[in-house]
Amino acid sequence: MIRTRVKICGITRVEDALAVVEQGADSLGLVFYPPSPRAVSIDQAQAIAAAVPAFVTVTALFVNPTVEEVQSVLNQVRIDLLQFHGDEDNDFCRQFKHPFIKALRVRQASDLVALCLRFPSALALLLDSYKPGVPGGTGESFDWSLIPQELQTPVILAGGLTPGNVASAIEQVTPYAVDVSGGVESAKGIKDHDKICAFMKEVQHGDQQRDRLNPAG
Ligand SMILES: O=C(O)c1ccccc1N[C@@H]1O[C@H](COP(=O)(O)O)[C@@H](O)[C@H]1O
Numbered sequence: 242m243i244r245t246r247v248k249i250c251g252i253t254r255v256e257d258a259l260a261v262v263e264q265g266a267d268s269l270g271l272v273f274y275p276p277s278p279r280a281v282s283i284d285q286a287q288a289i290a291a292a293v294p295a296f297v298t299v300t301a302l303f304v305n306p307t308v309e310e311v312q313s314v315l316n317q318v319r320i321d322l323l324q325f326h327g328d329e330d331n332d333f334c335r336q337f338k339h340p341f342i343k344a345l346r347v348r349q350a351s352d353l354v355a356l357c358l359r360f361p362s363a364l365a366l367l368l369d370s371y372k373p374g375v376p377g378g379t380g381e382s383f384d385w386s387l388i389p390q391e392l393q394t395p396v397i398l399a400g401g402l403t404p405g406n407v408a409s410a411i412e413q414v415t416p417y418a419v420d421v422s423g424g425v426e427s428a429k430g431i432k433d434h435d436k437i438c439a440f441m442k443e444v445q446h447g448d449q450q451r452d453r454l455n456p457a458g
Pocket residue numbers: 250251270272274277278279302304326367369376377378379380381399400401402420421422423424
């Protein structure tokens with residue numbers, strides 16, 4: 242069985258990072274975008290990253306940052322992966338010589354095949370909901386049928402995922418990974434540990450259902 246990887250984003254507290262690790266998620270996300278209610282300071286980020294064991298990754302999320310902002314975080318915090326969630330292009334993202342994923346916001350008219358080809362250096366593409374004026378973390382899902390089958394880059398599905406819909410998302414989209422923020426919170430930036438546990442169980446459930454429906458993979 243291929244296991245769908247899980248990233249839990251918007252961690253602001255060490256206790257939530259420990260719960261994410263305990264529940265078996267693959268990555269936790271730190272938001273370096275000050276307008277977000279989930280944004281962390283360097284001090285917070287250092288404390289959280291120090292609590293994350295080997296083989297669980299720390300992802301740093303930026304929205305249209307300056308080069309200096311990204312470099313400053315990389316110099317001070319243990320970051321395994323960069324996530325660019327704005328209008329950055331491939332050249333901007335790859336200049337840090339650090340593995341990165343690129344978020345794309347999906348709308349009806351999006352030509353995802355062409356968009357994905359613009360990011361040949363990305364390890365994976367994170368597909369999120371489009372909401373005018375909001376770069377991400379909307380808590381809203383999008384029409385998953387807009388995702389073409391023929392994308393060559395691994396897909397991380399995001400946007401409005403919850404314990405209630407993640408299993409059907411996995412069955413329908415068969416993404417490489419899923420990413421959740423608002424769907425496992427009790428308030429913005431505060432993770433609900435029971436919801437994290439329920440989310441992880443539903444990811445497993447989705448994987449089993451997907452394999453039952455398509456045993457050949
Ligand atoms: O979480 C935020 O505050 C945020 C701010 C700006 C850009 C992206 C942000 N989060 C990312 O948004 C998606 C979906 O989040 P949700 O599950 O719908 O709440 C996810 O990739 C987060 O990494």
